[in-house]
Amino acid sequence: MRSSIRGSGISFTGHALRFLARTPAAWVGAAILALLIFLAAVGPALTPLDPLRIAPTQKLYPPSRDHLLGTDDLGRDLLSRLLAGARISVTIGFLVLAIAMGLGVSLGLIAGFWSGWVDEVVMRTTDVFLAFPRLVLALLIAATLGPGLYNAMIAVALSWWPWYTRLVRGQILSLRHQEFVLAAASVGAGPGRLLLRHLLPNVAATIVIQASLDVGYAILAAASLSFVGLGAQPPTPEWGSMIAQARSYLIDYWWYPTFPGVAIFLAVLGFNLLGDAIRDAFDPRLRFLH
Amino acid sequence: MARYILRRLALLPLLLLGVSLLLFIITHLIPADPAKLIAGPHAGPEQVAEVRRVFGLDRPLPVQYARFLFSLLHGDLGMSIRTDRAVQADLGEYFPATVELTVIAMMATIVIGVPLGIAAAVWRGGLFDLVAQVVSLSGLSFPIFFFGLVMQLVFSRWLDWLPLGGRIASDVAPPAGPTGLYLIDALLAGNLAAFASALQYLVLPALTLTLASLALVVRMTRSSMLEVLSQDYIRTAWAKGLVAPRVYLRHGLRNALIPVVTVLGLYSGGLLGGVFLVELIFAWPGVGLYSVDAILALDYPAIMGTALLLTVVFISVNLFVDVAYALLDPRIRY
Numbered sequence: 001m002r003s004s005i006r007g008s009g010i011s012f013t014g015h016a017l018r019f020l021a022r023t024p025a026a027w028v029g030a031a032i033l034a035l036l037i038f039l040a041a042v043g044p045a046l047t048p049l050d051p052l053r054i055a056p057t058q059k060l061y062p063p064s065r066d067h068l069l070g071t072d073d074l075g076r077d078l079l080s081r082l083l084a085g086a087r088i089s090v091t092i093g094f095l096v097l098a099i100a101m102g103l104g105v106s107l108g109l110i111a112g113f114w115s116g117w118v119d120e121v122v123m124r125t126t127d128v129f130l131a132f133p134r135l136v137l138a139l140l141i142a143a144t145l146g147p148g149l150y151n152a153m154i155a156v157a158l159s160w161w162p163w164y165t166r167l168v169r170g171q172i173l174s175l176r177h178q179e180f181v182l183a184a185a186s187v188g189a190g191p192g193r194l195l196l197r198h199l200l201p202n203v204a205a206t207i208v209i210q211a212s213l214d215v216g217y218a219i220l221a222a223a224s225l226s227f228v229g230l231g232a233q234p235p236t237p238e239w240g241s242m243i244a245q246a247r248s249y250l251i252d253y254w255w256y257p258t259f260p261g262v263a264i265f266l267a268v269l270g271f272n273l274l275g276d277a278i279r280d281a282f283d284p285r286l287r288f289l290h
Numbered sequence: 291m292a293r294y295i296l297r298r299l300a301l302l303p304l305l306l307l308g309v310s311l312l313l314f315i316i317t318h319l320i321p322a323d324p325a326k327l328i329a330g331p332h333a334g335p336e337q338v339a340e341v342r343r344v345f346g347l348d349r350p351l352p353v354q355y356a357r358f359l360f361s362l363l364h365g366d367l368g369m370s371i372r373t374d375r376a377v378q379a380d381l382g383e384y385f386p387a388t389v390e391l392t393v394i395a396m397m398a399t400i401v402i403g404v405p406l407g408i409a410a411a412v413w414r415g416g417l418f419d420l421v422a423q424v425v426s427l428s429g430l431s432f433p434i435f436f437f438g439l440v441m442q443l444v445f446s447r448w449l450d451w452l453p454l455g456g457r458i459a460s461d462v463a464p465p466a467g468p469t470g471l472y473l474i475d476a477l478l479a480g481n482l483a484a485f486a487s488a489l490q491y492l493v494l495p496a497l498t499l500t501l502a503s504l505a506l507v508v509r510m511t512r513s514s515m516l517e518v519l520s521q522d523y524i525r526t527a528w529a530k531g532l533v534a535p536r537v538y539l540r541h542g543l544r545n546a547l548i549p550v551v552t553v554l555g556l557y558s559g560g561l562l563g564g565v566f567l568v569e570l571i572f573a574w575p576g577v578g579l580y581s582v583d584a585i586l587a588l589d590y591p592a593i594m595g596t597a598l599l600l601t602v603v604f605i606s607v608n609l610f611v612d613v614a615y616a617l618l619d620p621r622i623r624y
Contacts, residue, residue: 216430228582261439
């Protein structure tokens with residue numbers, strides 16, 4: 001009874017958060033991510049052994065008490081390497097998103113606000129980027145920049161920004177003639193103030209929802225580049241490149257590629273579960289589908 | 291309708307011009323000197339300069355771009371540095387394998403994904419719904435390259451049912467035929483041994499490639515079916531006494547399919563990206579494998595040619611999808 005009375009005064013965000021709290025998938029996702037971020041923060045302190053330490057006498061040991069997840073072809077402890085990789089993957093996920101969002105959102109704000117030729121130039125450029133299959137473009141850019149973890153991140157981000165530009169521009173187009181924007185403009189707010197203080201906060205929720213769905217994909221895409229050999233280079237314990245190195249050992253030493261694979265799966269799953277739940281919570285149209 | 295198609299077709303050359311410009315810029319930012327790569331590791335400075343002059347690499351960039359466009363318009367993608375053959379000849383050889391793989395994967399996606407999505411929506415909260423949720427979540431979260439390795443481990447190593455990689459058994463002659471698609475060529479020639487072998491080699495890579503697109507299609511079919519089933523006209527269909535299959539398929543599915551078709555079109559880009567990884571894992575001799583080798587060798591005419599080919603395919607598929615769903619849905623008018 002009380003809740004229904006109180007309910008009338010609750011904001012949209014409040015409703016969305018309540019919905020989120022009642023979604024079991026959101027909790028599972030949040031739990032996985034909490035663990036992942038915790039490991040990324042303190043993982044290296046927990047690692048039983050140095051992730052880079054080579055031990056030629058302990059090559060390809062199966063999981064045992066000394067090496068919980070076994071060792072790789074250079075005798076390095078897999079658990080230690082996976083824990084060190086958590087930090088790399090989390091960094092990749094957030095950095096890729098930060099670059100793609102930074103570029104995409106700014107261009108979207110600009111294109112939506114100053115229509116005319118600026119809009120044309122920006123939007124035709126996004127058309128060209130979007131004409132490429134995403135991973136193909138990322139591979140192409142990574143190949144140009146040369147192999148390396150940071151180049152791979154830039155490559156993934158550069159294949160990603162146009163989605164944010166489109167999203168933000170569409171929203172700005174529908175907002176910029178609304179009364180609160182016109183009112184701010186009429187009392188002398190300049191373009192910078194209008195964009196940052198009045199328009200950006202109104203599109204922020206959409207951007208955050210999209211981003212929460214994208215972090216998982218960003219991690220996957222960067223791992224894919226590493227798997228092809230264009231991302232992190234050995235001996236960096238990045239999960240995708242660990243699988244690439246483990247590939248030829250798959251048949252006889254199943255644990256070697258399996259554990260990094262499971263690690264990527266869990267990390268991406270965590271982001272997807274939470275991202276889906278956030279999207280459903282903030283888009284009431286989608287709630288009844290679950 | 292005709293006007294919409296014409297407008298889309300009219301914009302196509304502009305888009306392709308933009309794509310070629312972006313490709314040109316990206317490939318000319320490559321830090322390695324292409325002239326040195328072409329001349330080989332033992333070439334002296336004079337030879338490198340000679341190569342630069344012969345290939346026009348000493349000209350200003352706008353001139354190089356104009357020449358690149360000119361050859362492109364004549365169907366000339368340049369010479370591959372790695373294979374020393376015309377890139378279009380290489381692509382002609384590798385492309386059918388990729389087409390065979392992606393088309394089969396796309397068909398598998400539709401054949402498995404659409405019925406599963408419908409079943410999940412019709413028996414919401416039931417067993418099919420659970421399967422659909424698991425498939426769609428794991429499909430989106432599983433790295434495709436790791437999934438491929440697991441398939442190899444289980445079906446090639448442990449069960450020994452299917453081959454590890456390649457396109458056809460080494461003791462079976464590849465079927466020669468007009469299409470380059472082994473399955474079709476083998477059938478046309480009535481060569482059942484080649485057909486069986488090609489099919490065996492195709493199963494694992496195609497299944498791996500299907501995973502991610504299946505996830506999207508199941509999810510989209512389920513949610514759009516649920517949305518359609520809550521509409522008034524569905525209630526009307528029940529009320530006038532129609533039997534369940536007729537309500538679900540004639541009234542429900544027909545309307546639910548439109549967003550699914552859109553997603554399939556958009557996702558064809560994902561399929562074309564995934565094909566790189568799948569071809570690499572299963573040693574499938576398609577353009578994905580070809581271009582990964584090209585990338586690692588900094589063979590930029592080959593990289594550019596492949597990217598251009600895949601992009602043109604992607605653009606065409608999306609154009610086709612847009613037109614297809616205008617035809618599917620009489621409400622859509624451009």
